[in-house]
Amino acid sequence: MSETGSVTYSAYLKLPELLALQAPLADGVADELLFITVHQVQELWFGQLLRDLADARDRMLEGDPRAARARLVRAVSLTRALIAAIHPLRSMPPREFHAFRGALGSSSGQQSAQYVEIAGLCGADWVRGEHGRRAVAGLAAEERERLRGRLAEPTLWEGFLGLLAKAGFAVGTRDERGEAYARLAAGPLDGDPAQLAELAELAEALVDHDEVWTEWRACHALLVERQIGGLPGTGGSSGVAQLRASVYRRFYPELWEARDPGSAPLTAGCPAG
Numbered sequence: 240m241s242e243t244g245s246v247t248y249s250a251y252l253k254l255p256e257l258l259a260l261q262a263p264l265a266d267g268v269a270d271e272l273l274f275i276t277v278h279q280v281q282e283l284w285f286g287q288l289l290r291d292l293a294d295a296r297d298r299m300l301e302g303d304p305r306a307a308r309a310r311l312v313r314a315v316s317l318t319r320a321l322i323a324a325i326h327p328l329r330s331m332p333p334r335e336f337h338a339f340r341g342a343l344g345s346s347s348g349q350q351s352a353q354y355v356e357i358a359g360l361c362g363a364d365w366v367r368g369e370h371g372r373r374a375v376a377g378l379a380a381e382e383r384e385r386l387r388g389r390l391a392e393p394t395l396w397e398g399f400l401g402l403l404a405k406a407g408f409a410v411g412t413r414d415e416r417g418e419a420y421a422r423l424a425a426g427p428l429d430g431d432p433a434q435l436a437e438l439a440e441l442a443e444a445l446v447d448h449d450e451v452w453t454e455w456r457a458c459h460a461l462l463v464e465r466q467i468g469g470l471p472g473t474g475g476s477s478g479v480a481q482l483r484a485s486v487y488r489r490f491y492p493e494l495w496e497a498r499d500p501g502s503a504p505l506t507a508g509c510p511a512g
């Protein structure tokens with residue numbers, strides 16, 4: 240509050256508290272502050288993304304694909320902002336990073352609970368396997384509890400399949416779902432054209448969302464290569480090798496497979512002859 244009793248900019252945003260949250264561990268390494276700020280900004284946006292993605296999921300569960308799509312469009316734009324916010328770290332000379340890297344101990348971005356929550360909320364199965372176990376190992380009890388709750392919630396993918404089922408599509412098997420996506424992509428043959436168009440647009444928004452996260456992972460992997468080359472990560476992984484291998488992970492893999500349903504998966508080897 241100001242002397243006149245009205246709320247001030249600084250008080251409303253709790254700026255003294257916010258700015259006090261940046262505490263470098265090493266002495267006199269200028270870019271450690273940049274490193275901390277970039278990570279904190281990512282986590283703030285992760286929080287907003289989780290709210291928007293949960294809202295998109297809820298709109299789908301309520302049967303409103305148009306509102307769900309609007310939220311997803313914002314989630315895509317937020318993720319683009321996240322990518323742009325990583326870029327300043329490219330200007331950190333690797334010698335600056337190495338001057339404080341030791342102070343990070345075994346802490347690592349792979350312990351970002353919100354990052355794992357985002358993937359889990361979307362429906363990615365890889366966070367429920369080894370990846371999730373690695374992340375959970377470094378979490379505080381409160382974060383672990385929150386993550387457990389998140390992974391038990393309905394996912395965006397389940398919300399989308401629920402909408403398809405309401406529109407009369409069979410979604411019980413992978414083949415049935417493949418047929419449903421192909422029909423949406425082909426345009427309305429029968430059924431309510433407006434409803435099918437909304438579902439088709441929502442499917443494309445999900446693909447946009449998947450695509451922008453591939454860009455985030457690629458941007459992060461390049462940054463890591465630029466900073467530490469082939470060194471292992473502080474979190475104990477092989478570093479860039481593992482990050483490169485995970486760039487093409489998908490939240491909604493079936494929507495990508497449906498692009499070309501007749502052909503072999505992209506991971507298959509070249510045909511002989």
Ligand code: HEM
Pocket residue numbers: 277278281282325328336346347348349350351354370459462463466467471472473474475476477478479481482485
């Ligand atoms: C100098 C900059 C950075 C370096 C050298 C770096 C390094 C790494 C490495 C090596 C890993 C693999 C796990 C490990 O062994 O530690 C990793 C994972 C990760 N980092 Fe970074 N990182 C950097 C910046 C960032 C930033 C700005 C973020 C933003 C939040 C971030 C978030 C993550 C996340 C979420 C993972 C887990 C990725 C996944 O498993 O899909 N990192 N990082």
